[in-house]
Amino acid sequence: MKKNLLTFLFILFFFSFNCFAGNSELFTYDREEIESTFKQLNELENYVKINDGVTLSNLRAANNQLIANLLLGDPFSTDIFFEEPPLGIPSFWWGCCIGVWGVAIVYFVTEDRDEVKQAFKGCVIGTLVGVVLYFGFYVWILGNAALWY
Amino acid sequence: MQLYGINLNILMRFNISVFIIFFFVLPKMIFGQLFFRIEGDITVKEKSEFQSQLTIGKFYYDKNIGKVVYNISFPEKQVMVSKDTVLYQFVNGELKSRTRTFNMAQFSIFNLSLNNQLINYGFEESFYSIDNVEKDGELVITTWMPEKNKRKFFGKVMISTKNKRLHGIVFYNARGELAGKQFFEDYTVIKGLPFPMKIVKINYIGDIKTYQITTFENIQLNNLNETYFYDYPLPVN
Numbered sequence: 001m002k003k004n005l006l007t008f009l010f011i012l013f014f015f016s017f018n019c020f021a022g023n024s025e026l027f028t029y030d031r032e033e034i035e036s037t038f039k040q041l042n043e044l045e046n047y048v049k050i051n052d053g054v055t056l057s058n059l060r061a062a063n064n065q066l067i068a069n070l071l072l073g074d075p076f077s078t079d080i081f082f083e084e085p086p087l088g089i090p091s092f093w094w095g096c097c098i099g100v101w102g103v104a105i106v107y108f109v110t111e112d113r114d115e116v117k118q119a120f121k122g123c124v125i126g127t128l129v130g131v132v133l134y135f136g137f138y139v140w141i142l143g144n145a146a147l148w149y
Numbered sequence: 150m151q152l153y154g155i156n157l158n159i160l161m162r163f164n165i166s167v168f169i170i171f172f173f174v175l176p177k178m179i180f181g182q183l184f185f186r187i188e189g190d191i192t193v194k195e196k197s198e199f200q201s202q203l204t205i206g207k208f209y210y211d212k213n214i215g216k217v218v219y220n221i222s223f224p225e226k227q228v229m230v231s232k233d234t235v236l237y238q239f240v241n242g243e244l245k246s247r248t249r250t251f252n253m254a255q256f257s258i259f260n261l262s263l264n265n266q267l268i269n270y271g272f273e274e275s276f277y278s279i280d281n282v283e284k285d286g287e288l289v290i291t292t293w294m295p296e297k298n299k300r301k302f303f304g305k306v307m308i309s310t311k312n313k314r315l316h317g318i319v320f321y322n323a324r325g326e327l328a329g330k331q332f333f334e335d336y337t338v339i340k341g342l343p344f345p346m347k348i349v350k351i352n353y354i355g356d357i358k359t360y361q362i363t364t365f366e367n368i369q370l371n372n373l374n375e376t377y378f379y380d381y382p383l384p385v386n
Contacts, residue, residue, distance in 0.1 A: 024285040027309045027317040029330065029351060037360055041194045041203055048205055048223050056224035071200040072224065114235060115249070 040070055091115040095122030096129075184263045184342055186211045186379060189368040191219070197359040209378040210259035217254050218381045230381050231257075237383060244384055262344055267315050267333075269308060277306060287311050304328065314343055327353050339368050 044066045048054055059067050094102035095118070106119035188209045195202040206221035217231040228239040231253035238246040254260055261267040266274070269291070277293040284290075288309040295303040304321035314336055320329040329352045333345035346368075350361040 023283070023290050023307060024288045024309070026307065026319050026330075027288060027290075027332070029332065029349065034349065034360060034362070037196050038194055038362060041196060041201055044203055045192060045194065045205070048203070053222065055222075055226060072202065113233065114247070 040066075044070065091118040092122035095119035095124075096126035097122075099123050099126060184340070184370050185213055186371045186373075187259050187263060187344075187368065188372055188375065188378075190366040192364045192366075193361065194363075195359065195361045198357055207378075208259070209375065209381075210254070210257065210263070211379040212260055212263045214380050215254050216379070216381060216383075217257055217259065218378050220378055228378075228381060230383060232383060239381075247384075258345070258348070262342060267343075267345075268310055268313070270315060270318055272306065272308065277303075280305070288316060315345070329353060337368070340370050342370060344368055 047064075047066055056067070056072060091106045094106050096102070098105075100123060103116060103119040103123050107116050186209075188207065191204075191206060191208045193202070193204040203223060204221060205223040206219050209218040209220070210216070215232060219229040221227050221229060226240070227245070228242075230237040230239070231250070233254075234249055234252050236248045236250045236253070237244060238248075256271055258267065261271050272293050276296045276299055278296070279291055280294040281292040282289065283292075288311055290307055290309045293306045293308065294300075295305075300323060302323055304323045304325060306321070307319040309316045309318075315333045317333065318331045319327070320331075322328045329350065331351075332349040333347075334349065335346040336343050337346050338344075344365070346365045348361075348363040350363070352359045352361075
């Protein structure tokens with residue numbers, strides 16, 4: 001009986017310990033690894049902050065050793081941003097070809113005022129071209145009909 | 150219950166309402182209106198297997214205007230402005246590029262801090278909802294799950310707080326793989342507003358890790374002397 005009770009208490013303790021083993025391990029990182037990874041960049045940062053106004057072009061022109069082993073990239077490279085309009089078709093043509101529906105598609109997909117403006121321009125121009133072609137077509141038919149008579 | 154002809158039940162109910170308004174509702178409303186501008190020095194260092202990046206400059210954000218403005222001095226002098234879903238790049242005051250991007254302002258640390266939403270990183274206002282809350286040591290860890298119809302593209306997010314301040318975020322992709330971690334450190338309190346002066350970000354793409362450290366200095370709130378950068382002029386078309 002005593003043995004059973006001890007076993008029960010042991011199991012209870014073991015399971016309760018496991019139940020409370022949480023996720024705090026996820027919220028850690030190797031600080032030493034970060035320090036060593038950023039050693040060169042930290043040196044460059046200190047240099048730039050001391051020499052106010054210095055740019056990367058200046059450092060390259062002066063062949064500065066601080067950037068010799070660093071492959072410095074452009075932090076504002078447009079590669080990381082989405083430049084594509086819906087389905088890769090320019091917003092202007094969405095408006096021009098399918099009118100108001102095209103403007104609506106651009107509006108809901110991009111949520112970008114500039115893109116919607118382009119689509120709206122396309123819509124107006126597309127409509128005007130459509131009207132001109134429509135009347136032009138009738139003028140051409142009536143003109144030809146007059147010639148036959 | 151009556152005392153000198155006054156109904157104490159009504160009085161008590163009234164007192165509780167006044168207590169709730171004064172101690173819970175009003176401070177939140179006043180806090181929301183109290184801070185509307187933030188600026189400071191920013192340094193972003195990024196390191197991956199392939200390249201390094203260093204960006205130094207000043208940032209400006211006014212939540213009523215909604216533009217995140219970076220006046221950058223390194224690597225090259227330029228001004229970057231994020232408004233809605235467009236990122237503008239100006240060199241010598243002239244527009245050099247205009248790129249479509251995600252809405253940077255809404256989930257920027259500046260907007261979240263000014264709106265007192267940093268503690269849950271604004272997830273309360275998103276399509277995520279709380280799935281689980283646990284306490285582990287000093288950390289309170291909240292697991293957020295996206296709406297069911299968005300789980301094909303978005304994974305769970307775990308947010309930890311320490312001493313009632315945002316400590317870290319762990320992001321997973323839709324397949325349940327670890328996608329990134331962010332840590333918010335070195336908090337300083339400016340006019341009663343806690344702000345992390347250091348953010349460490351680790352992204353995981355397969356076995357490749359990229360690191361980013363953002364540090365802030367000289368944080369100022371509600372600087373009314375500066376007007377130009379907070380509302381940096383953007384092209385009309």
